[in-house]
Amino acid sequence: MKLSLSWLLISFLMTQFAWSLERVGPNGQSQQKRVVHIAADYNYPPYEFTDERGNPAGYNVELSYAIAEVMGFQIELTMTDWKSAYAGLLDGTYDVLQGIAHSEERAKLIKFSSPHSIVNQSLFARKDGPKVDDISEISGHEVLVQNASIMHEYLKQRVPGAIIIPVPTHSDALRLLASGKYDFALTANLPSLYLSKELGLSNIEPIARPVAGQRLGYGALPKNEDLIALFSEGLAILKNTGRQQEIYDKWLGTLDGPKVQWKKLGQYAFYTILVLLVVLGGIMVWNTMLRKEVEKRSRELKAHQEQLIQADKMASLGVLVSGVAHEINNPTGLLMLNIPILKSAWEDALPYLDKQAEEEKDLTLGGLPYQRIKGEIPYLLEEMQNSTDRIRNIVNDLKDFAREQPDEVAHEVDLNVVVATAVRLVDQSIRTATDCFELLLDHRKPTVLGSSQRIEQVLINLILNACDALESKDGSLRVSTSISQDGGEAMIRIVDGGCGIPADVISRLTDPFYTTKRERGGTGLGLSVSAGIIKALQGRLSFDSTEGKGTTVTVTFPLLNQ
Template sequence: MRGFCGRRVAGRWSWLLAVVLLVAPALSAGASPLERSKQPIVVGGDHYHPPYEFIDENGEPAGYNVELTRAIAEVMGIDVRIELGEWSEMRKKLANGDIDVLQGMSYSEERAKTFDFSPPHAIVNQSIFARRGDPAVDVDGLRGKTVIVQRGDIMEDYLKEHHVGAHLVPVDTHADALRMLASGKGDYALVANLPALYLTRQLGLSNIVPVARPFSLWYGYAVRKGNSDLLAQFSEGLAILKNTGRYQEIYDKWLGPLEDAGQFPWKRVGLIGAAVSGALLLILGTIVIWNRTLRREVESRSQALREQQQQLIQADKMASLGILVSGVAHEINNPSSLLLLNLPALRDIYADCLEVLDAHYHEHGDFTVGGLDYSRMRDEIPLMLDEMLEGSQRIKRIVGDLKDFSRQGSAELRETLDLNAVVHTAIRLVENSIRKATDHFDTRYEADLPSVTGNTQRIEQVVINLVLNACQALESTQQGIRIRTFRQVDDAGHVWVCLEVADQGCGMDPDVVGRVTDPFFTTKRDQGGTGLGLSVSAGIVLEHQGTLTFDSTPGGGTTARVSLPAADRHAGAAVAPPAPR
């Protein structure tokens, strides 16, 4: 649909738009740098649009947009004053010049005639909400219906511009729209998805549900048309935050929890299961009192029943997870494949444009590209495209890990591999993480290690997971990591090729050590841990008929050991296990 970054527009057409935005400024002379004013920059927003922006209980601006704006002001060294009010009024203030910037505005072609937009700092999904039990509709199905929208919102603009034929009821806030719908007024509400989810929970509106998600929109900073110098500051600040990782921290803090909403409530199921188990135990206790002679038999059978029940539940969860992963992988692979396909093409297009842009630069002097000086961005743009391509490839690898977790046992295990070479390659891949984590990194490779039969990429994945876990366990760069390979011979004379990854980090309690390979168990949840890395690693080692063990004490560091059977497992009677090094 015109003017929106939907699922298809987010593919090939959005990149063509990006090329136009990059090349078009070359036709005009470069603008002079912005003269810094002593007056603060007035940044506007909606006073009740959580979690993006809202007035908190202390009467202060808060939310994702607010924290992002303050972070940009900090890195760019500019003074800002944030002013929140009714959205339609704030939009008029920007158009009239009463405020300088809107910190969150959805992009459309029609709006671009009046305002200039920064690169998006979020993608906002719009949803059609209905009362529970009412029929689901798409946008075309809104014709003749009474639809509640926020006054001045992108959805009101869209329905008017495209003559959908709905009877519009504009209100001041998303909350007003949802309350009105919940109270029986109107047929549908067309609002942003995350704020709607937030508000339905906060206001206890349990009788309305989303029935369609027709649009995905670019959402970023907006200024009055032609105010490119001011927009350039916010665009540059946003780029800095993204490159330093601070943007992702702010995004995860405010929007991550709501994006994860809708997952199955395993915790509630666990509580119900615990209550049921408690009732069963009470019944069993009564039976014990009535008949002491049957106590041991009843307890034994009850324990076996509970274990079987947990195994069935776990098996069902894993089967459901396999189906879920397959669907999620498909949904993620589609857009990431577009990125992997289009980014190299966009990079080649830019390379082809360089000759023309350089000629313009040498003839007319410096000019702006996307609000930034061409002389500065000439070499930065290829790096940005490479980083985006690398990020897309990382998404593909993460999806691959999830698929590996759901279908362990499908890989070919017929390669003859050198563990020393595999470890060396894995360390090279995570070298940047190692340098950030420690100043003391030591490797010791035993010469002439026996070869191992298996899958090189799978074993490399195990090594990477163990090294990254060791890096995350360190509390300062003065603590070290030691990696060594060696051979071990068991009592039966079988040779094992071993890898140890030892860190001097925080260590683990015994109960944690026993659970580190459980799926989704992690002590790093607040830092983005998924609890899949060691679970996947344990599965891969098991596929190779090996073992993965952990030795750890709180405050004393952790040693992870991988033992894999040598390709020629029998060592001969003269070989003895090596002494610890």
Template sequence: MYLNHRQPLCQLLLLLAFLSPFASAQNLSPDQTVLIGGDYNYPPYEFLDDEGKPNGYNVELTLAIAEVMGMKVEFIFSDWAQVRESLKEGNIDALQGMVNSPERRETFDFSPPHAIIHQSIFARQGTPRTASLQQLKGKEVIVQKNGIMHDYLLQNDVGAQLFTVETHADALRQLAAGKHDYALVANLPGLYLGKELGLSNIIPVGKPFQAQHYGYAVLKGNEDLLAQFSEGLAILKNTGRQQLIYNKWLGPLQEKSLPWKQLGKLAAFVSALLLLILGGSIIWNRMLKRQVDKRTAELDMQQQQLIQADKMTSLGILVSGVAHEINNPTGLLLLNMPVIQEAWQDCEEILEQHYEQHGDFLLGGLAYSQMRNEIPVLMSDMHDGARRIKRTVNDLKDFSRQESEDIYEAFDLNEVVTTAVRLAENSIHNSTDNFSSNYSAKLPTIYGNAQRIEQVVINLILNACQALHERSKAIAVRTYLISETQQICLQISDEGCGIEARNLSRLLDPFFTTRREHGGTGLGLSVSSGIVQTHGGTLHFDSIPAQGTTVTMTLPINGKKT
């Protein structure tokens, strides 16, 4: 159950009185429902969706805590000033998201933070950057009523003229319409709402505040309820569920807001160096093959296959050794970076207090006022770069993997394709609103490795998803039988960007890709082609630029491993 901001406050209080006539909000029995307050327009943390239902990171986190703790919860959404006052008066039990501050701790108790909030100064394009609040003196500034920035500016008069609004969206709309000079709002909601509302003429021009802890809040003295939220949050963090919810709602926005990618470039350079070494090995082997072909023209196809097998064995040995040497330090980076990031967050508050009391100081040879914004970016880029190295190495290991020990047995292609579609469901959902599948009934079985064919199908589906630039474009999957040639076919068609004619013949070449700037290694189709050829089948591509691509995989019925 939930209430929205369109209901008058008197109706809200009457309903609360009806729900709990004999107990206050601070003394709930185990069977009672916990009333959770939230801001109806504070995306992506909490908001009412198009159907008027509570949604967002806070809502999903609260429902997960309620599940693990066996709690009953109901949501009451309204404007921030009203739900904060309702908590203060004891008419609701908790707020699921509130910035922790010394002044607020006089009235409320807070759980450990489940997110970090950054406040930004937004302005119309063309406005100079604003490094401190002192630069707001004499300016007209929009803030959310009773929000953390409203509290701060009332307690620390910087000489700005304040204009209060109910929501962050109201603040950004007024600013975009030419009213007032600045809007002081939370960074992620500001970026989210600017995109959703199409406010292309406003941008963040400064971040004058340190990171702020954001968590559950209860009226001071309600320790039992706060303990339940804190324990539930700890369980979700330890099981990794909280991180999954965080990544779903907040991860993409944070990645888009990172402005500095030097360490990412360093990771790309390491990856390129690895590819250069392996590419040199391939070139050397190809040169050797040409010399052998010139001197042994009488050799038949079997001899050529032996040469190719020897080449791939050499490459596999090289990849295995290099991969081991790279994966060890990369694993240390992936293991240690989250610990370093948490340590920085713990130190940040102490450093900020020192900065406020004593002024700027050197940290790592640079001014702390500069480093406090760049260190989180440095650590995040290092983590992203290590993950990219690991993905590239895994791709190379797949490319050189030998198939001799694979298990071959009869399997149903329809079942394999159905499983692959299910595994790729998230990518399909994020790419298109028009996905269709048509599986031919009673297909004969195929003899081979179902797991390796499933890998090929997933790769082809993901390629189709990446080719789409509009959700209205379609992807179609179908299976059918060619009786004349005793072959079973899988066809995947997309209405995406298509492939230039000059690139069609190179699609299956190792390391060839048109998506290198997006992290592509050019190994996916090469690996897939090798798997299909091992099963005695083929991959065929038809494409028209700007119209789409169709890939057809054919496999022999009850074929044997080649």
């Protein structure tokens, strides 16, 4: 009872919050939620059907509305026959089809969400009709199936000898079978039992072994793959909060047990209530204490989960980087040794080449005129030397970045050095994102007490986020260090001229698993972990952004007194 009341309160608050976001945007203007067009079978109870008042009802229907609620979009639900719904999905009439069974054939055309239920298919027959022990024995028999359903596809592929009779709905198949027409009906077990009871079809029963369970979920065309990601995430939220189980119990749980059990429970209800009244006070006190303890533990676990994930990744990265660094350092060492020798050999050869050039006016080297080669080779050798040094520095930075350091070990950290190293590590990403990059390091060398590895980890994440926000290479990016006016704090600022962040999103940026880049592989862990690292180092992380103009991220640490 308490769980239901808590869920109703949470749902109400979420609805009010979502309504306010929908009605008023960050600029005070009216906004509209995204509308998703969903198709469903009008005659597939208790999963989805049209009730006596003409309204959509059922487990799938209520689940879709619950997902839309938690994920912040609206749905338009069209109830039609299955064949029309499936065809409408393929031709783009509908965005999503709910309650679609997964198959390898369908997966060639459709993207599927994670499943929300498993449906078994059974072979139904009249009690006085023909009998078989296995579905493979129905070759030569007339079998009713719902048109374009998963069992329609199954019979075509697995039992080509069966005489398939497609009909629009499950109820049509069961009525025709009960009336004495055709031999069998291959339909979903639970909807068929439900319809048989509702329609009073007492002369039919399931026979043979059920067909392997089919996974029901949401389906969409590849162009709407982002919608499938939304539905999968919504399903995960509903499952973790217990909301999906409540919907399941409402529509499907009551079908598992006979009604006589409820009558027996009613006989003892009076005596049970008397006992409960005696112990209710103690239970309420114990439940309150236990709930508070569970909430406390849950917050602690949630706070550490993302850092544990990142710690595991960093441990693997350390092993990988050590091996790769060794393989890179070997050829790099040869280059560093050989390039100076080549440079010296070239300088020694110049007098002889100059003399030869005086005698042979058309002297060429490597297919190019000698005078041109003479001017370019020193530059090429110098460029090769600088590039080799750069390779060595990057490898060393990577090794330092991945090296395991215990959190409790803190040391003096020159923010100028850490910032320069982080920029060097992501130099390629910066040059790909913008032609307008600026690095400004405070000459006073701001120094803090902390972990250089952890601060580099934070800076790399923030710089890469800034690069992602830039919409063209004309966008600016500036990274700087400074000391506050009162001399008590050291600051790092990352300023980008990118797309900016909506005002209603800024407060959620450091929430675990929240991301605006999920379709590009974002996990929602980067800023959450970064915020945890900064907090552990007694620092602060703040965001200042204007949508369409850019974002300023400020990292502040207590300045170490020299």
